[in-house]
Each structure stands twice: as C-alpha cells, then as structure tokens.
Amino acid sequence: MTALAEPTSGLRTEYPFTLPRGYVDEHGVVHRDGVMRLATARDEITTQADPRAKQNPAYLTVLLLARTVTTLGAVSEVDHFVVENLFASDLAFLQDLYRRINADGHTEVGVSCPHCGQDFTVDVAGDAPGGS
Template identity: 45%
Template sequence: MNPETIPHTEFTFTLTVGMVDGEGSLHRQGVMRKATGYDEIWVSKDPRTQENPAYGIIFLLSRVITHLGNFSSVTPQLLEQLFLTDFIFLREFYTQINQSGVEEMAVGEFWATPWSNCTKR
C-alpha cells in the first residue's frame, strides 16, 4: 500500500482553556486517535455507562485521547475536570475525525476558539 493512501489516524488539538494540574501547569495540547469498533463496544459494556448512558462519552474520549499535555494516560476522572468549553470541543472533534471521508481532510492541528469549535490551522 502506498503510504500516501494510508488514512491518517491521529490528530493533534489545542484546547481553549486547558487543564491545570496539581502543580499549577496548564495542559492544552493533545492527540486524539480515530475510534475503532472495539472502543464503542467497550464503552457500551462498561457498568458505569450502563448506569448512566450520558457518561459514555467520557469513557469513549478517555480511550481515544492518547495524550493531553504531559498526561500520557487520560482517564475518565481526568476528563471530568475539564471545563465545559473544552469538553464540548473534544466531543465535536471526536465526531469530526470519525466521520467517513475524514481521510481526505488535510492533516493539521486543530484549535478550539470561542468563535468556532474546530478550526484547522
């Protein structure tokens, strides 16, 4: 297979507000990968999601976000600390990169802004 035809599966992003860790460092940059069928199955089988289906997106995002600032392990508990603006951006970013045809989208970094939740730069 020609490397130029291999779909891009990881996308960088920058959060509007970001997350402040316990030491006062701000974390805004991250990487999200495309979801697999197993990601969706895993979320649907999780007992916490079965108790509260609205919580499923937090578990799903914790599986597909591979890095957030210096956090190489992104847990649901970590994502619960996000400001609503950043959470909404990540939810919409997830939808955008997992739509069919996204392979044709130019590879680049995405920034959340108050005016547009997903602007390619």
C-alpha cells in the same frame, strides 16, 4: 508541536488539537496540546458495555474520550479522571472533534469571512498554522 508520522496507507489516524482552555492538573499546570486517534469498533463496544455508561448514558462520552485522547500535554495518562476534570468548553470541543474525525473524517469546516464574503476552510483541531 511535532508532526505525526502518517501510516504508509495514507489513512490519517491521529489528530493533534489544542484545547480552548486546557486541563489544569493537581499542580496548577495547564495542558492544552494533545492528540486524539480514530476510534475503533472495540472502543465503541467496550464503552457501551461499561456499567458506568449503563447507569448514566452521558458518561459514555467520558469513557470514549479517555480511550481516544492519547496525549494531553505532559499528563502521563489520559484517563476518565482527567476527562471528568476538563472544563465544559474543553469537553464540548473534544466531543465535536471526536464526531468530526470519526463521522466526517476530517477536522476542517467551511467558513465565510464576515467582511469580504470570501469562503475558506479552518482546521478546528487547532493544529494548522494560526490555530488556537
């Protein structure tokens, strides 16, 4: 995956990721690598006002991800149809990534080795060397 250019301000706004399973398109092609951008206030407000989210609050997640996942493999457009057809594990992964980058501001988590007890960080977005 190519590196993303960082804005001159130093604020990271795009986060590459690799889905655990991947989106399977109508031709059977699996798409796993993508990019999610930081959400804006407009993303949050617009999706909450959407009639589908008002009718079913759980649909808010689909709408937010469709707006903030900017690329997914060779899929021409990531829309609500694509998000609706993700495997549950991939949807959960993207929900967690959304929360991490928009609330926590990073994709790293602290972990400890179960064998030696050494503490280290892992990039859960999967864009670090050796990531899934």
